[in-house]
Amino acid sequence: MSAAGTAPLRATPARAAGHRGRIEAVELGSRFLLVSGWVSGPEGSTPSAAISLSLADGSTHPIGRFLRRRDLAERGIAAEPCGFLLDLPRPEDAEEPLSLTLRAGVRELLTQPLAELAPRPFRPRGHLDHVSPDRLAGWAFNPAQWHGPEEEGRLELVVDGEARIPLLPNGARPDLPFSAAAGGRPLGFELGLEEIARLMAAAGHERTLLEGQHAYELLAGGHRIGALQGSSPRRGRILHRGARPAPAPQAAAPAMPTQPEPDGYIDWHGYAKGLGGWFFSGWLKGEALKGVETCRAIARFEEGTVEVEAAISPYPRQDIAGLGLGYIAFLPSMLNDPGLLEGLTIELEGERSLSPSMGIARMPEAELLGMVRTLLSATTRKPKTPLLKVLAQPAYEGEDTLAKLPAPVHLAVDSVLVAPGAGAVLMGWFLDPNSAVTAIRLRSRGKLSAPLAERWIAIERTDIKDAFSDRFSLDHARHGFLAYVEAPELDPKEMHLEVELAGGDIGFKPLPAPGGAGATAIRRMLGTIQLAPDEVVERCDRVLGPPVVALNRQRLAAAGRPSIVEVGDLPAQPRCSVIIPLYGRIDYLMYQCALFSEHGLPGDELVYVLDDPPKKAALMELAQSAWRRFGIPMRLVLLPENLGYAPANNAGLAQCRGEYVCYLNSDVMPHEPRWLDLLIGALEEDPGLGITGGLLTFEDGTVQHAGMTFKRLPQLGNFPYAMHPGKGRMRRPSLGVQRAEAVTGACMVLRRSLAEELGGFDTDYVIGDFEDADLCFRIRAKGLDCAVHEDAVLWHLERQSQGTPGNFWRHNLTLVNGWTFARRWGHLFPEAPAAETVLRLA
Known part of the structure; x- marks a missing residue:
């Protein structure tokens, strides 16, 4: 050495x-x-x-x-x-x-x-800025113009709904956010007098068509995207432009209105957070509202649109007697702060357009329901109209009202975990001794979730059974629960539970502030449950899988930047980068370096990734000691927190310089000097190979890994799991390079360009499990094979590098990772499908 x-x-x-x-x-x-x-x-x-x-x-x-x-x-x-x-x-x-x-x-x-x-x-966007005989200007964003088909990319100016004039964008519009997607392609059009003359002549129209009293529309692929009236833009409507000012003729024709007369007006509106929707009030011309209780409605705001089935009630107003009827409408929506109101459209024997009146006001929420109830109490005699049903709902005011329900209901939420992009996980206990509850739902920003029972796992809570045994006859102890609320746009600041009884009574339950994130939240969530074999698929699909993946994505997105330290003089252009994650047993670095120095790593680089931050100082000292003893240079990637197998290897990949990449576990030791040369040589000799792995043995020489096959395991959700044929047996005489379904990530080699193209290991496999199989199947999906070189022999001290096994949460995490793998690749293993109704354990 x-x-x-x-x-x-x-x-x-x-x-x-x-x-x-x-x-x-x-x-x-x-x-x-x-x-x-x-x-x-x-x-x-x-x-x-x-x-x-x-x-x-x-x-x-x-x-x-x-x-x-x-x-x-x-x-x-x-x-x-x-x-x-x-x-x-x-x-x-x-x-x-x-x-x-x-x-x-x-x-x-x-x-x-x-x-x-x-x-x-996709709906095209655009605007018609100016129309006149000497200037035509605007813009349109429609990727069909460069992706096709031709008819969807066609841009036209339509005059009076008949004359069609083809347009072609001729200028960049860097002021538009859409220019980022256009990639430098022209979005705007700006035409002068001569250009307009040629354009109109080619379309067979006189240039005078662009002056006078006409309706102008901009169409992209047949969709109306912009129009113009004077100099005031209006979105998505036909608008009119009159002629420029001129001396009044002797017999002037009546002036054409600049916009259609509205069918009615909106006098006030307001958002009722407790009921989850908008109230509108004003008046509509005529008597079309008589007898109407619901209708389709569209409320247009500055920053959003609400299009729903509205509850509506007419009422007489003396100030408009003979002109029309007053109305109150309720539009359920979670959009509670969309900016200024632009208008309201209701469908009553056609579309009726309602415009904000001159004195329109937004009613404060504290006064809103009182105003609505006052107006309706004197005007309607039907106790079950949809609008009165809305008003009959109790409004949440931040208090726990379960004790006021006519049946005993006990519900406690101990913790709330928010999984961004997925929803929330609630953990607590629930007692309904009379079976009076029909549904428990979560409301956030006016939107009500599906019943929690649809995504609910009951958990043993003997403490609850003991506490209530003197009051109720309880025949089991599964009163704890873990429930997943699927709500990608959940607002964690505005959440509460609504508990509904069979008789229609509703009670409210405030929720504690969300707490916990990252791996801690995942451990807490998975450490409380035990699943029977026949429950695994359904529970992973509906309760565990989506929030666990979302929580993991959240923790990885928030991960800090690693520190990079180089020990010794690394080769400038290494042949291969050997990436070795370290967790727990960092002392394996010394053993590996000793063997590497004995067999040699000429022209290759070592990249150790520390996924165990508390051991940072110890690892740096150990690396210095290894360099002094064995002269093996290395690069250290020091992660600021424990991220797991896939992210750790990906962090190492980001620091690699070699033409090839070798993923190697810290508890894998070379048995003979040619192992890396053999694995790289197999890739060089056979262009059909995408990845090669070594033959791994236990300390006694028996086989640990010689390639992987896959088998569905009914006792573990019937998901396909990796099998190691020949494991524990004496190895056979070498057959050289042998194709396999997959190879283990404990020792695998591939070209760095391919690893980077695939993005390394998929980080949706949380902490560890299935990443190597997934990588192999993604490589196979590109038409390349996996193989084991039986002459490249290494020892594997299987799973010793991870230290002491964790609690039961780790088993459940393996099930979730198996669920992720099955969703992606389960179609390749059709035998004994997971949906089979009869679970065969034998």
Whole structure:
């Protein structure tokens, strides 16, 4: 073994660390996707790493421009430009459900199936700024113009609903946020007198068509996107422009109205948070409201639209006698602060447009319900109209009212965990001795969840049974619960429970402030439950899986930046980067370096990733000692917190320089000197191989790993789990390179370009389990094979690197990771499907 002098510790900046982001919305065109969201760098800065969006088909699309967003600054996320808008080609004939992956450098920030983002059809945007015989100006954003088809990208000016004049954008509009998605393509059009003359002649119209009294509309792909009346923009309506001022003719025609006369007016409106909706009051011309109790309604605000089935009641008003009827309407909505009201449309024998009156007011919530009840009490005699039913609902005022219900109901929520983008997890206990409760729901910002019973796991609580045994006859102790509320837009500041009895009575239960996040929240959630084999699939689908994945994404997005330390002189252009995560037994570094120095690692680099922050100082001393003893240089990636197997390896990948990458566990020791040469050589000799693994043995020489197969295990949710054929047996004579379904992450080699293209290991597998199998299957999906080289033999002290096993939560986490794997790759293992009604344990 060689010796060397002490090398200085050199800190180098981490790449792609400290970033977080979110995909907020997706709009679907026939041949494109429009994706919006945000990505922030450290401390809310504009991202410093290269940000990209990848699709499941392997295509990657860089995000080159970021927008400043006031809402991100107000929420404390980012004061610098961090918002993005990206259009990208829509994959055709996708063989699997489409998903989007957001990356900072090689680090995967998040992956979301398209279905979870609730995509909506794309609607073109635009505006008609000016129309006259000597100037035609405006803009349109419609990616169909460059993605096709041609008819969807057509831009036209329509005059009086008949004359169609084709337009072509001819200028950039950097002032528009859509220019970020347009990628430098022209969005605006600005035409002068000569250009308009040529345009109108080509369309077969006189230039005078652009003056006088006409209605002008801007259409994109047949959709109305903008119009103009004078110099005042109006969104989504046909508007009119009159002729320019001129001397009055001797017999002037009546002036054309600048806009249609409204069908009625809105005098006041207000939001009732306790009832979750908007009240409107005013009057409508005529008597079409008579006998109407519900109708379709659209309320347009400055920053949003509410379109729902409204409850409505007419009432007589003396001030408009003979002109129409007063009305009060209620529109349920969680949109409680959308800015100024622009108008209200109700459908009564056609659309009726109601405009804000000159003196319109927004009624304070404290006065709102009193005003509504006063007006309706003297005008309606039907006790069961939809509007009166709304008013009959008790309003939540921040108090626990369960004790006022006519039946005994005891409910306590001990803790609330908010999983961003998924919903909330409630943990506590519930006692309903008379079975009087029909539903418990969570209300947030006016929106009511589905009954909690649909996503509920009962838990043993003998303390509750003992406490109430003298009052009620209780035949079991499963009074504890863990309930998941699916609510992606949940507001953690405005939440309470509504408990409904069979007779219609409703009681309220305030909730404690959300507490706990990251791995602590996941442990707390999973450590309280035990699942029977026949419960695993349903519980993972409906209760455990979505919030655990969301909580894990949250903790990884909030992770700090690692420190990078170099010990010794690393090769400038290494052949291979060997990434070794350390957790618990950091002393294995010394043993590995001893063996590496004996067998040699010429031209390769070691990258140790510490996933155990309390051991940071000890590891740095150990690395210095190893360098002094064995002369093995290394790069240390020191994570600020425990992230888990996949994120730790990905952090190491971000610091690699080699042409190849070797993922190696700290408890894997080389048995002979050629192991790495053999694994890399197999990839060089066979272009059909994507990844190779070593033959791993126990200390006694028996096989631990010689490739993986997969089998569904009924006792573990019937999910497919990795099997190790030949495990525990004496190894056979070597057959060289042998194809396998997958290889273990304890020792695997692949090209760094492929690892970076795939984003490393998928971080939706929490802490550890299934990441290596998932990586292998993603490589196989690209048409490449996995193989084990039976001449590359290493010892594996299986799972000793992780230290002492955890509590029961770890078993449940394995089930959740198995659920994630089964959702993605279960179709490859059709035998004994998880949906089978008969569970066979034998």
